[in-house]
Amino acid sequence: MNSMEFLPIGVLATGAVVLLSLTGSRRQRDRFVTFGALLTAVCAMAAAAALIGAGGGFQDPLLAPFFVRDVVGVGAGVVILLLLALVTPVVVFDVGPLRAASSGVFSLLLLSTAGALVMAFSRNLLFFVVGLELLSLPLYVLVGMGRSEEACEEAAFKYFLLGAASSAVMIYGMAILWGAFGTLDILEWGRLWEKRGEAGPDSGLAILGATLTMSGLAFKIGWVPFHMWLPDVYEGAPSGVVAWMSGAVKAATFAFAYRFTHALHGLFPTVVGETVMVVAAASMIWGSLAAVYQSNFKRMLAYSSIAHAGYAALALLPSSARFGGERALVLYLFTYALASFGAFVIASLQEAEGKTRVADLSGLAERRPMIGLILAVALLSLAGIPPLGGFVAKFYVFLAAVRGGHFLLVLLGVLTSVVSLAYYLKVLVAVYMQEPKEVRPVYVGIGRMIVLGGGALATLLIGIWPAGVLDFLADVSQKLWP
Amino acid sequence: MALDLLSELIFLPAIVGLALTAVPSRLSRVIFGLGILGAAFAFGLSLQLFALFDPTVVGYQFEQRLAWIPSFGVMYYVGIDGIALVLLVLTTLLSLIALISSYGAIREKRKEFVIVLLFLESAMLGTFSSLDLFLFYVFWEAMLVPMYLLIGVFGGPRRIYATLKFFLYTMAGSVLMLVAILVLYTQASESTGTVSTALPDLLHVRMPFELQLALFLAFVVAFAIKIPLFPLHTWLPDAHVEAPTAGSVLLAGVLLKMGGYGLVRFAIPLFPEAARAAAPWIGALAVIGIVYGAYVALAQEDMKKLVAYSSVSHMGFVALGMASLTRIGMAGAVFQMVSHGLATGALFLMVGMLYERRHSRMLVDFGGLARVTPRLGFAFFVITLASIGLPGLSGFIGEFLVLNGAFQSVVWARPWLFVGFAVVGVVLGAGYMLLLYERLFLGEITFEENRKLKDLSWVEGAALALPVVLVVWLGLQPGLILSRVNPAVETILLRMNSSAESP
Numbered sequence: 001m002n003s004m005e006f007l008p009i010g011v012l013a014t015g016a017v018v019l020l021s022l023t024g025s026r027r028q029r030d031r032f033v034t035f036g037a038l039l040t041a042v043c044a045m046a047a048a049a050a051l052i053g054a055g056g057g058f059q060d061p062l063l064a065p066f067f068v069r070d071v072v073g074v075g076a077g078v079v080i081l082l083l084l085a086l087v088t089p090v091v092v093f094d095v096g097p098l099r100a101a102s103s104g105v106f107s108l109l110l111l112s113t114a115g116a117l118v119m120a121f122s123r124n125l126l127f128f129v130v131g132l133e134l135l136s137l138p139l140y141v142l143v144g145m146g147r148s149e150e151a152c153e154e155a156a157f158k159y160f161l162l163g164a165a166s167s168a169v170m171i172y173g174m175a176i177l178w179g180a181f182g183t184l185d186i187l188e189w190g191r192l193w194e195k196r197g198e199a200g201p202d203s204g205l206a207i208l209g210a211t212l213t214m215s216g217l218a219f220k221i222g223w224v225p226f227h228m229w230l231p232d233v234y235e236g237a238p239s240g241v242v243a244w245m246s247g248a249v250k251a252a253t254f255a256f257a258y259r260f261t262h263a264l265h266g267l268f269p270t271v272v273g274e275t276v277m278v279v280a281a282a283s284m285i286w287g288s289l290a291a292v293y294q295s296n297f298k299r300m301l302a303y304s305s306i307a308h309a310g311y312a313a314l315a316l317l318p319s320s321a322r323f324g325g326e327r328a329l330v331l332y333l334f335t336y337a338l339a340s341f342g343a344f345v346i347a348s349l350q351e352a353e354g355k356t357r358v359a360d361l362s363g364l365a366e367r368r369p370m371i372g373l374i375l376a377v378a379l380l381s382l383a384g385i386p387p388l389g390g391f392v393a394k395f396y397v398f399l400a401a402v403r404g405g406h407f408l409l410v411l412l413g414v415l416t417s418v419v420s421l422a423y424y425l426k427v428l429v430a431v432y433m434q435e436p437k438e439v440r441p442v443y444v445g446i447g448r449m450i451v452l453g454g455g456a457l458a459t460l461l462i463g464i465w466p467a468g469v470l471d472f473l474a475d476v477s478q479k480l481w482p
Numbered sequence: 483m484a485l486d487l488l489s490e491l492i493f494l495p496a497i498v499g500l501a502l503t504a505v506p507s508r509l510s511r512v513i514f515g516l517g518i519l520g521a522a523f524a525f526g527l528s529l530q531l532f533a534l535f536d537p538t539v540v541g542y543q544f545e546q547r548l549a550w551i552p553s554f555g556v557m558y559y560v561g562i563d564g565i566a567l568v569l570l571v572l573t574t575l576l577s578l579i580a581l582i583s584s585y586g587a588i589r590e591k592r593k594e595f596v597i598v599l600l601f602l603e604s605a606m607l608g609t610f611s612s613l614d615l616f617l618f619y620v621f622w623e624a625m626l627v628p629m630y631l632l633i634g635v636f637g638g639p640r641r642i643y644a645t646l647k648f649f650l651y652t653m654a655g656s657v658l659m660l661v662a663i664l665v666l667y668t669q670a671s672e673s674t675g676t677v678s679t680a681l682p683d684l685l686h687v688r689m690p691f692e693l694q695l696a697l698f699l700a701f702v703v704a705f706a707i708k709i710p711l712f713p714l715h716t717w718l719p720d721a722h723v724e725a726p727t728a729g730s731v732l733l734a735g736v737l738l739k740m741g742g743y744g745l746v747r748f749a750i751p752l753f754p755e756a757a758r759a760a761a762p763w764i765g766a767l768a769v770i771g772i773v774y775g776a777y778v779a780l781a782q783e784d785m786k787k788l789v790a791y792s793s794v795s796h797m798g799f800v801a802l803g804m805a806s807l808t809r810i811g812m813a814g815a816v817f818q819m820v821s822h823g824l825a826t827g828a829l830f831l832m833v834g835m836l837y838e839r840r841h842s843r844m845l846v847d848f849g850g851l852a853r854v855t856p857r858l859g860f861a862f863f864v865i866t867l868a869s870i871g872l873p874g875l876s877g878f879i880g881e882f883l884v885l886n887g888a889f890q891s892v893v894w895a896r897p898w899l900f901v902g903f904a905v906v907g908v909v910l911g912a913g914y915m916l917l918l919y920e921r922l923f924l925g926e927i928t929f930e931e932n933r934k935l936k937d938l939s940w941v942e943g944a945a946l947a948l949p950v951v952l953v954v955w956l957g958l959q960p961g962l963i964l965s966r967v968n969p970a971v972e973t974i975l976l977r978m979n980s981s982a983e984s985p
Binding site: 324 | 627635650
């Protein structure tokens with residue numbers, strides 16, 4: 001049964017290849033693609049659920065040295081697969097260029113998901129890079145499939161160029177790390193480190209390599225000062241793709257970053273914590289302040305996602321780990337993914353009308369009361385207003401950080417939350433308190449309505465009854481280390 | 483999962499609101515009717531609580547605990563003492579009145595209005611009943627969104643500015659409280675090992691004085707913004723002027739009370755030494771607020787602004803009474819909260835009625851109305867006198883007890899100074915209230931269109947009747963409230979003193 005452990009990723013890859021090789025008339029293909037994509041997503045989820053249910057770590061001798069199943073990994077995997085299932089109907093019912101090339105789009109999406117899963121579970125730098133490229137290459141293409149040619153070409157070009165550069169830097173860093181330790185397995189470092197001085201690792205090399213690698217992770221996550229690409233890419237890329245990538249890329253990278261920082265923490269106890277603190281503070285401040293000045297809805301959400309990367313970084317702090325930092329991180333990623341998915345899908349509705357500004361959302365609540373409500377739930381959850389999921393996640397993250405002794409960082413976190421509220425409320429002012437510029441209702445479509453409603457409902461449920469999710473996480477960690 | 487009477491009361495309005503979402507919006511009369519019915523039922527439940535409440539029992543009553551987030555030690559834990567009890571009754575009463583009075587005033591988005599108001603009522607009731615800090619914070623924040631919508635959607639011309647200011651101001655205070663809750667929780671888990679956010683578990687956490695003071699101040703900033711304590715009051719006039727009548731009634735009548743309630747329920751009992759040290763400062767700000775609010779109110783030409791600044795002045799008495807840390811002063815502060823809630827709620831209601839008739843809130847547009855609208859004039863007169871603090875009406879009892887408490891207090895060195903300035907505020911208060919009444923109702927009728935104004939309709943009369951009767955009743959029989967509030971205040975002070983004696 002051990003070879004079953006690769007099943008979720010295998011299912012995704014197979015699905016991708018099959019979808020790409022479909023032939024026939026456009027209409028037949030469309031139907032197949034829709035069905036096939038949903039089937040693949042569901043099968044991958046079922047396989048993953050079976051694996052989580054079975055418990056334990058990776059046992060296959062082929063996989064065990066390269067992959068590890070821990071709480072962040074499992075949590076990120078759930079987020080990634082859930083987002084795939086949510087985004088499928090959005091792409092299927094999209095009216096823009098995404099739909100025109102749906103078989104290609106879906107196989108790219110499935111490949112990207114497979115890459116994200118590899119990243120989320122890897123303990124080996126080489127496998128992480130393989131996963132990262134498998135995630136990124138399809139995304140470079142997907143980002144370029146937007147409606148407005150100029151903006152999306154800029155986005156795709158920027159993403160590709162900067163992404164390639166950051167990958168190169170990161171791989172260089174990993175090569176140095178390999179030079180320092182003689183192994184790419186990050187969980188082995190702690191054991192090797194004790195032998196430094198004699199024949200063991202060189203600490204100067206290790207620091208250099210770790211710094212370069214961290215910068216690559218920071219790029220993918222969108223931490224300041226490696227965030228420059230993010231607003232441009234989110235703005236230019238098709239919103240359906242952003243709805244997926246904003247949550248999934250973060251989840252996959254954060255899972256590995258958690259493992260990576262904790263492996264390094266054993267080596268350099270103070271430096272790692274301080275670096276994460278600086279990055280978290282800078283991201284919270286810059287993301288929140290810059291978002292206030294955006295008039296483009298997606299750019300605003302992009303800066304808010306930078307701020308959220310900063311909040312989630314608090315859970316990454318080594319000293320938070322003792323107080324549930326791991327689970328707090330998962331909960332945060334989960335609620336962020338849900339809320340940002342909703343907001344970006346609504347941005348895609350707006351995009352279909354050729355509108356991009358926050359002011360164009362005016363009167364949305366009158367044109368489509370349900371969509372207005374869903375957007376309100378998503379944004380208030382991002383802002384951390386109870387009783388929504390975003391509040392519980394923020395509470396958990398802040399609690400772990402305060403108990404870890406980072407009182408001032410949490411104070412900064414709550415103050416930037418108040419700043420962030422200013423721009424979330426600006427959107428809600430447009431949605432609820434301004435007259436609509438057109439009377440015609442927004443086109444939504446049944447598929448998007450279902451996933452949007454489901455996401456909003458889940459956000460509310462997590463807020464009212466967080467014990468459900470937390471029990472699940474506790475259950476997972478129990479099964480992993482019985 | 484059986485809910486107790488108290489939980490039924492908390493969630494009843496929200497459940498009614500949720501059910502109303504299913505009713506199509508063209509049936510707005512039905513929706514309003516059902517909403518009023520729900521609010522009336524909630525009022526009835528709160529009266530039932532009042533009747534069943536046993537004033538002789540020490541501690542909380544109608545307690546209910548349910549596990550909520552076991553891994554944080556968070557419980558759904560509600561319960562009330564005498565202080566919460568009277569505020570619950572005030573909340574349900576004013577919510578009912580706010581709904582009734584809006585029946586004619588709100589013409590668009592009527593369904594949304596009723597639903598938002600009912601959700602707000604649930605959040606307010608929850609805030610007064612929570613005995614778990616996490617739960618309290620959730621309800622406290624949950625009040626913001628309905629109020630934000632109430633001002634922003636149904637308000638006046640500058641409603642968006644006002645509602646954003648209200649939301650951000652309040653939020654800035656409450657996140658500081660959130661951090662303080664997190665730190666307190668951490669301290670408790672480190673010193674005693676209990677992982678809990680329940681109020682009784684956090685009451686005797688040992689911590690250094692400096693930390694206690696910092697946490698106390700974080701709580702106080704959150705509550706001071708709500709009270710509002712000078713100089714954190716600047717959001718209030720904007721919010722009041724732009725809010726619809728129902729919003730103003732609930733804002734002045736209930737939301738401002740959250741601040742005073744938070745002080746007596748959480749800030750003072752949790753950090754007794756810090757409270758004692760900071761009391762003179764809070765008292766001083768309260769006195770400044772009393773005089774300043776009254777002085778500014780004297781100069782207002784806009785009725786709503788005038789009443790708003792009078793709230794700053796009257797709520798200063800609440801803060802002064804709380805800061806005196808005496809039984810009589812704190813009980814007086816609670817009494818003043820109820821009295822102010824009734825009187826100012828009724829004042830905003832009547833200002834709203836005048837605005838409906840005349841579409842102006844400027845004092846110069848009125849005059850001599852007593853002849854045209856005698857019933858409104860009478861109600862306004864009673865409320866004016868109650869607000870001034872005429873003996874025999876409710877305002878007198880509250881102010882008298884607070885001044886008495888401030889005079890007896892040992893937390894500040896020169897009690898006569900505090901009392902002296904506060905009395906100046908009382909005199910100024912009589913000035914602006916009588917001036918307001920004179921300019922509205924007395925003298926010659928200066929504008930022709932004022933001759934045709936209608937007197938109170940029966941709906942408006944019904945909405946006003948209870949507050950008018952109650953300010954008289956409570957003025958004559960203050961024991962109705964004090965007999966329930968006194969034991970609760972005594973319990974709090976007793977616990978404070980015992981913790982001071984056994985360090």
